[in-house]
Amino acid sequence: MLTKSTIATKRKYNVLNVKSAKKVASFWLERAKLENAIGFGLPEVDDRYHIWRVPLVGKTSHERVGEVVIDAYTSLIVEDKSTNPEVLESRLLGRNSHKKTGVRKQNGTYVLSSLRNTIAQGDSEELLQELPAGSVNLIFTSPPYYNARPEYTDYVTYEEYLLKIRKIIQNAHRVLAEGCFFVMNISPVLVRRASRSEASRRIAVPFDMHKLFIEEGYDFIDDIIWEKPEGAGWATGRGRRFAADRNPLQYKPVPVTEYILVYRKHTDKLIDWNIRAHPDKEIVKASRVADDYDRTNIWKITPSHDQRHPAIFPVELAEKVIKYYSFKGDVVLDPFAGIGTVGKAAVKLNRRFVLLEQNPKYVSIIREEAKTWLGKEAKQIHTINCAPIDADNMLF
Ligand SMILES: C[S@@+](CC[C@H](N)C(=O)[O-])C[C@H]1O[C@@H](n2cnc3c(N)ncnc32)[C@H](O)[C@@H]1O
Structure with missing residues (x-):
């Protein structure tokens, strides 16, 4: 069976391994000011769609609250497939999210x-x-x-x-x-x-x-x-x-x-x-x-x-x-x-x-x-x- 790193190398992805995927996701979490509240599960590469999925886990609850999706070729965050920071915040606080914030929608x-x-x-x-x-x-x-x-x-x-x-x-x-x-x-x-x-x-x-x-x-x-x-x-x-x-x-x-x-x-x-x-x-x-x-x-x-x-x-x-x-x-x-x-x-x-x-x-x-x-x-x-x-x- 191919490991995640081998698939990534074979496909010539920019994001090559679990550590790199977590690094990219950390940057995104920091921008959303959620790095103290959320940690990561084990990132998975999906070579059908050429993406990395990084599970997001509440640091206190240890429950999965969402995921960050990374384009494996460009290493950019796929915003419309990643969990919205507003939704993450609400999940951490255990409530439904309908509130509008400045976090971007077109x-x-x-x-x-x-x-x-x-x-x-x-x-x-x-x-x-x-x-x-x-x-x-x-x-x-x-x-x-x-x-x-x-x-x-x-x-x-x-x-x-x-x-x-x-x-x-x-x-x-x-x-x-x-x-x-x-x-x-x-x-x-x-x-x-x-x-x-x-x-x-x-x-x-x-x-x-x-x-x-x-x-x-x-x-x-x-x-x-x-x-x-x-x-x-x-x-x-x-x-x-x-x-x-x-x-x-x-x-x-x-x-x-x-x-x-x-x-x-x-x-x-x-x-x-x-x-x-x-x-x-x-x-x-x-x-x-x-x-x-x-x-x-x-x-x-x-x-x-x-x-x-x-x-x-x-x-x-x-x-x-x-x-x-x-x-x-x-x-x-x-x-x-x-x-x-x-x-x-x-x-x-x-x-x-x-x-x-x-x-x-x-x-x-x-x-x-x-x-x-x-x-x-x-x-x-x-x-x-x-x-x-x-x-x-x-x-x-
Ligand atoms: C006038 S210089 C810019 C200098 C820059 N403002 C600086 O202070 O270093 C224009 C630059 O555009 C680059 N360039 C020309 N065509 C390009 C293109 N199609 N895509 C990307 N860069 C290009 C050139 O190699 C050149 O370095």
């Missing part, structure tokens, strides 16, 4: 995400399909540049590039919770001339992105300008000709700004709803923004550079976006994670992160960096398409 009630910190390697268009609907509270990203450097682009035409970004914005819509924000750092792109007889071109990428967001079901909220200190854009060489000749019509300012475009997933509910419906008033209070907030839509921030990646954004920028557009404990997603700046800022501000990145080199850097952000807690990180979770042999 359509109108506020849902708390059970996603834990996640790092995934691959194409975010596909990876987004693996995340549960409504499980993310904020998206902040900076997409790959079109043709900024020939070695740094995978797109033959600009239309092909826009189509790829559209699909990602579209798939992100499903995973973003009701009325939550999608913030994108983007700027026009300079396509250098191929020869002296040709003109260089500037493509107004932010305005094309705007169209995609509106068509894919988001409402426009704000355009914030990220202003870099003078000198930051001189390397482009733009404006040199005019500086020498001063002929009208040839005027070309050096770009020292980028856009931070702010969208909200379309909903009939006011932003006020997202604040009032939050189930934990203490968290809402603790997330209030301090007095030194940015009064205008011009944010002055020095750019960051890192030898390991050609196009990172400064952690200060990610921190501003996260503190203005999410609550503590929320899940922040970056579908183009690079070396994980959004993850670093999220942890600093007590949020969870979901980082999707297709380049394995950058994923390794994120996994290494995550140890410094999270310390021992890095062991709890959920990984997709990286080495499997094995509690006996943690990679972090």
Whole structure:
């Protein structure tokens, strides 16, 4: 007879053994604040449905009160098959449950995400399909540049590039919770001339992105300008000709700004709803923004550079976006994670992160960096398409 671990290995599951299944379930119990009242029975793997069932047992009564179901491939909790925390609480107290709490149901009630910190390697268009609907509270990203450097682009035409970004914005819509924000750092792109007889071109990428967001079901909220200190854009060489000749019509300012475009997933509910419906008033209070907030839509921030990646954004920028557009404990997603700046800022501000990145080199850097952000807690990180979770042999 095959053991549970052998079945899991044979099927190439991400959750390989009983210990790993309990670890994943513990995280879920902690989020529901039930870890002191509930323990585990013996987890069973069910390879017809590719799931692990972890029985939940009351610590005082020693009776079974429910179960947590884990997707064996992704290691995500299957929410609609797991016992609702509200029901668990009622069973522990020995009463029937009809009470409505903030624990998440779709359509109108506020849902708390059970996603834990996640790092995934691959194409975010596909990876987004693996995340549960409504499980993310904020998206902040900076997409790959079109043709900024020939070695740094995978797109033959600009239309092909826009189509790829559209699909990602579209798939992100499903995973973003009701009325939550999608913030994108983007700027026009300079396509250098191929020869002296040709003109260089500037493509107004932010305005094309705007169209995609509106068509894919988001409402426009704000355009914030990220202003870099003078000198930051001189390397482009733009404006040199005019500086020498001063002929009208040839005027070309050096770009020292980028856009931070702010969208909200379309909903009939006011932003006020997202604040009032939050189930934990203490968290809402603790997330209030301090007095030194940015009064205008011009944010002055020095750019960051890192030898390991050609196009990172400064952690200060990610921190501003996260503190203005999410609550503590929320899940922040970056579908183009690079070396994980959004993850670093999220942890600093007590949020969870979901980082999707297709380049394995950058994923390794994120996994290494995550140890410094999270310390021992890095062991709890959920990984997709990286080495499997094995509690006996943690990679972090
Ligand atoms: C502008 S960089 C983001 C840098 C990031 N903000 C940081 O601070 O490290 C865009 C990243 O998207 C990644 N990327 C491009 N296409 C992707 C896709 N389809 N799925 C996932 N990642 C992708 C690239 O490898 C690159 O690292």
